[in-house]
Amino acid sequence: MGATTGTQVVVRGLRPRDLEAVIALDARITGRRRDEYFRKKLDQAMKETGIQVSLAAEVDGGFAGFLLSRVFYGEFGEMEAAAVLDTLGVHPSFRGKGVGRALLAQLRTNLLGLGIRMLHTEVSWDAQDLVGFFRVEGFRPAPRICLDLDLEAHRERGAEREAEEGEV
Numbered sequence: 001m002g003a004t005t006g007t008q009v010v011v012r013g014l015r016p017r018d019l020e021a022v023i024a025l026d027a028r029i030t031g032r033r034r035d036e037y038f039r040k041k042l043d044q045a046m047k048e049t050g051i052q053v054s055l056a057a058e059v060d061g062g063f064a065g066f067l068l069s070r071v072f073y074g075e076f077g078e079m080e081a082a083a084v085l086d087t088l089g090v091h092p093s094f095r096g097k098g099v100g101r102a103l104l105a106q107l108r109t110n111l112l113g114l115g116i117r118m119l120h121t122e123v124s125w126d127a128q129d130l131v132g133f134f135r136v137e138g139f140r141p142a143p144r145i146c147l148d149l150d151l152e153a154h155r156e157r158g159a160e161r162e163a164e165e166g167e168v
């Protein structure tokens with residue numbers, strides 16, 4: 001049941017036949033189709049055995065949202081198994097009805113059932129709706145620093161430095 005709206009939300013494991021619904025919903029949210037990305041992700045998710053960690057939400061039989069997550073061992077310098085939430089999306093028509101919360105609640109239950117204690121996710125700084133939602137749902141900034149290296153810019157800077165040194 002949605003937290004405050006009384007909407008009946010059914011959460012179930014994601015299935016291969018959800019692929020098009022997932023791609024279409026993601027495209028509606030992000031403005032671009034990511035067919036290959038989701039084909040691979042769903043394929044990966046379907047091969048996992050045991051309790052599902054990629055989920056779909058339905059409201060009145062309609063596809064209302066989904067999340068893709070995976071379990072890993074030994075990343076982030078951790079010894080214990082942990083999980084990463086890769087993608088979460090709720091259809092704009094079904095937002096504010098507890099769909100996102102229901103998806104996360106089921107994921108937490110399934111992960112705890114697998115003995116997993118930590119769920120990681122990364123959010124774009126621009127995705128403030130997700131940042132706000134995750135904050136309300138109890139996520140907090142991780143004690144890690146994310147670093148990027150722009151390889152092309154780095155190479156160009158190196159070439160410039162070499163040229164300057166050559167001039168001296």
Ligand SMILES: CC(C)(COP(=O)(O)OP(=O)(O)OC[C@H]1O[C@@H](n2cnc3c(N)ncnc32)[C@H](O)[C@@H]1OP(=O)(O)O)[C@@H](O)C(=O)NCCC(=O)NCCS
Pocket residue numbers: 003004025026029030087088089090091094095096097098099100101102127128129130131132133136137
């Ligand atoms: C963020 C998102 C998942 C929220 O889903 P939702 O089903 O509307 O959220 P819920 O109705 O379950 O809300 C649960 C709680 O989070 C809060 N919440 C939801 N969206 C929020 C936001 N943008 N900022 C702050 N809090 C938010 C709700 O108020 C509620 O808390 P409350 O009960 O204390 O009021 C949804 O808006 C979404 O899919 N956004 C786009 C995500 C995206 O870009 N995904 C990447 C591509 S798929």
